Amino acid sequence: MTSTAVFTQGEGAAGVADEDTEVLIVGAGPTGLALAVDLTRRGVRCLVAERQETLFPGSRGKGLQPRTLEILDDLGVLPRIHAAGSLYPPMQLWEDGRPGKTWHLAPRGEATEQVPYANGWLIPQARTQEILFARLRELGGDVEFGVAVEELTQDASGVRARLSDSRTVRAAYAVAADGGRSTVRRSLGIPMTGETVDPRPLLVADVELALGAALDREHWHVWEGEGGDGISMCPLPAPGNAFQVLVRYGDENAVPDASADGVVKLVDQRTHLTAEDVVRVQWSSEFQAKAALADRFREGRVFLAGDAAHVHSPVGGQGLNTSVQDAYNLGWKLAAVLREGAPESLLDTYEEERRPIAAGMLGLSTRTHRATVAKGGTMTVQRGREFRQLDLGYQDSPLSVETRTGLAPEALRAGDRAPDGNPGGTRLFDLFRGPHWTLLALGTDCPLPRLDPDTVTTHRAAAYEAYGTGVFLIRPDGYLAWAGETAEGVEAYLTSVTGG
Structure with a gap:
């Protein structure tokens, strides 16, 4: 989306458009x-406009948390996610050119019947996007690449967008999923309240190492530099010998060189390793750690x-995961309004x-x-x-209705x-x-509607x-919506929420 995008409200949105979609x-x-996957499987027509010519090529958001894996299971892509990724390897600290102590950044969990995916999953963001894109196309959807939204107007009944192809x-x-520098958000005039988490710059890159490079793929390697100048290299589950490089600068006035030559020099x-060990720099970016929330x-x-x-x-590793869960929360609600009344x-x-x-x-994330x-920048703070x-859940949501009484503190509750x-x-x-609600009657013979x-x-x-x-009504996004000792009230609840 270009920086000249315009947002207006209350006029122009109802004009004749070249094409119609629902979202x-x-x-x-x-x-x-x-x-897009969630809406398309629910029969909702959507147009996905991506200003870039291709999908994002890098590994940036490389970790999927267990709750996100459950969502991807529901969306029908988990087998492909598992095939394209791996568990996180243990960290290994290098000292004086020799491998030293090792540790796990997050303790390994054991899968249980209630929690089938107990550990984070390492997979490059680009691969996750490729898998979701393939799923979207299987369902009959697509992405329009090289298309920016240059103007948005809206009225009481819809949104009208002017695209860069006229x-x-x-x-x-409309849903703005156009990143942290969202032009849609800025055009809407919605402020973000935030802070710089750390003024010192960071650089991230994906590199391909020579097969003979002296760096194993069984560890996430860390080198502590002087004055806070550190670097880590995490093996990526991809063909070849790919690693994600994360560079930390101790000087907040440092100017990172994110060029291919600059990345090679940092590794050297x-x-x-030597410069000759780096066969190719696939992608790189500099950034600063920030935290911000839209008002x-x-x-x-x-x-x-x-x-x-x-x-x-x-x-x-919370950004991508929280984002996918935003989509999962919003998708069924848009479909319910558009399709179910x-x-x-x-x-x-939402x-x-x-x-x-x-x-x-x-x-x-900030803490x-x-x-x-x-602790000096070494990634030793455990992820519990x-x-x-x-x-995480929605116990305080107006959609969460708990009718049982006398529950134990640890009991499962609506939300x-x-x-x-x-x-x-x-x-x-x-x-x-699948795109439906689920009504469970467990240990009771009470009549069901x-x-x-x-x-x-x-x-x-x-x-x-x-x-x-009792009786438990599960939302389409896998949260307990309503719970009771009998089914009395569940039908009225569904009518009030879905209109059906």
Whole structure:
């Protein structure tokens, strides 16, 4: 999107457009692609406009957290994600040209019936995007590359966009997924409140090493430099001998050289490797660690998602994950309004639910970054369960209705993530998978309402430890929406939320 983009409200949006769609998505990063996949599988027409000629080529957001893996399972791409990635290797510190101590940045978890994906997954961002793009095309969708949105107008019934190829598009809604420097957000006049987490610059690059280079692929290698000038090299699960290089500068006035020659020089100077060991620099970028949160996630019929709504320090791997989960939250709600007659007010819950989550993840990333700096920059600060995003939920959301009383403090409640399991021999994530709600009756013979099977999948089984006994309504995005000892009230709840 160009810097001359214009946003106006209340006039011009209803003019004749060259084509119509239901949702205009600006940006084909992980956020835009995940949203497009979710909407397309729900039968919602969307146009994805990406100003670049190709998908992003680098490894930048290289870690997928367990909750994001569950989402990708639902979207039908997890086998490909698993095939293209790996568990994170242990860290290894180099001293005087020799490998030294090793440690795990995050303790390894054991998969359980309730948490089938217990560990973060290492996969280059570019590969994640390629997989989501392939899934989108399988579903009949596509991305329009080399197309920027140059002007947006909106009125009470829709959004009109002028594209850089001179076309105009009319949509019911638009979603800005165009990154931390989002021109859509700026055009909307939505401020971001934030801070510089660390004034010292960083540089990240993907390099291909010679096969004979003296650096194994079983560790994430770290070299501590003098005065805070550090460097790390993480092996990337890709063909060849690819590594992500992360360079830390001790001087906040340093000027990183992100050219290919500059990256090669850094590897030569700060590690035991030589310039000849670097076969190719595939991608590189300089940046500064910042944290920022948009003051609001919606302006009329335009929504902010992903980095357009929140910008994270890279420490902790929360940015891409929080972004994909924005898309997953927004997708089913847009589809419910556009396809099922749900009230427009359902869309208000997107900001109500996602903005507090984003704020919490920003705080976590910022604290972890500063704790890492305080320890000299070596990545020794452990990433615990809070980084996996499995415990995040929406208990305070107006969509979360808990009718049971006397629950134990640790009990599953409305608003929590719905655990996996196998009650009655049927895997719950298999039941949840797809664009529908799920009604579980566990350990009870109480009568259940007759619900549209195209909208709600119903399943009875014995009481199950992770849930207990009762009736549980699971949202399309895998969170517990409504819970009761009987089904009384669940049909009214569905009607109020979906309009059906």
